[in-house]
Amino acid sequence: xxxxxxxxxxxxxxxxxxxxxxxxxxxxxxxxxxxxxxxxxxxxxxxxxxxxxxxxxxxxxxxxxxxxxxxxxxxxxxxxxxxxxxxxxxxxxxxxxxxxxxxxxx
Amino acid sequence: xxxxxxxxxxxxxxxxxxxxxxxxxxxxxxxxxxxxxxxxxxxxxxxxxxxxxxxxxxxxxxxxxxxxxxxxxxxxxxxxxxxxxxxxxxxxxxxxxxxxxxxxxxxxxxxxxxxxxxxxxxxxxxxxxxxxxxxxxxxxxx
Numbered sequence: 019x020x021x022x023x024x025x026x027x028x029x030x031x032x033x034x035x036x037x038x039x040x041x042x043x044x045x046x047x048x049x050x051x052x053x054x055x056x057x058x059x060x061x062x063x064x065x066x067x068x069x070x071x072x073x074x075x076x077x078x079x080x081x082x083x084x085x086x087x088x089x090x091x092x093x094x095x096x097x098x099x100x101x102x103x104x105x106x107x108x109x110x111x112x113x114x115x116x117x118x119x120x121x122x123x124x
Numbered sequence: 125x126x127x128x129x130x131x132x133x134x135x136x137x138x139x140x141x142x143x144x145x146x147x148x149x150x151x152x153x154x155x156x157x158x159x160x161x162x163x164x165x166x167x168x169x170x171x172x173x174x175x176x177x178x179x180x181x182x183x184x185x186x187x188x189x190x191x192x193x194x195x196x197x198x199x200x201x202x203x204x205x206x207x208x209x210x211x212x213x214x215x216x217x218x219x220x221x222x223x224x225x226x227x228x229x230x231x232x233x234x235x236x237x238x239x240x241x242x243x244x245x246x247x248x249x250x251x252x253x254x255x256x257x258x259x260x261x262x263x264x265x266x
Contacts, residue, residue: 021162
């Protein structure tokens, strides 16, 4: 599978939740050669496009762009790998009782 | 992920934000490609994923002719996408640095083919111009 098959996919819980706006990977340490494991998907209820990282990094300027991006990606959340039940073509199903994680980068 | 940063805390990267469209440099700092896509290890598509399934990992960076497909939609055939294995990555930052030279990459087979089969058959095409040779010798000797 390639990452562009996931980006923009429609995400469903019991109902439609949004679109995959990004995919987060985790390295266990910062050492060289670590595998990048899929940590979760960023789900944006209103926009398929990337949010340029504004809502994930605390960046607040330039404020017109930050405000616009925040508004477009309002309600975004992180769905972790363990909460993904099924991946189809451009459609991702989350498990019942999935958790909405914070979209901010740790 | 870098040679300098060697602490044990986990690090997170977002594909769109930190990897896609980044310039890739080889071990000598020469631009090699741009990241157009990422290849993941196998995900059971179209069937239920058991809760304890280990997460997929990135296996390769993919580069290819994506300009037209970005404008008009769709995606280039898999055979046209060229792979840079994930294990060849040395550092991820503003650019992505590799631990190998560009000659070891499949990315440049077209360039090598044109060099060997077209440029090399033009008279004088198998060596650098004399002026440049002299310049490089001067630089090497100083």
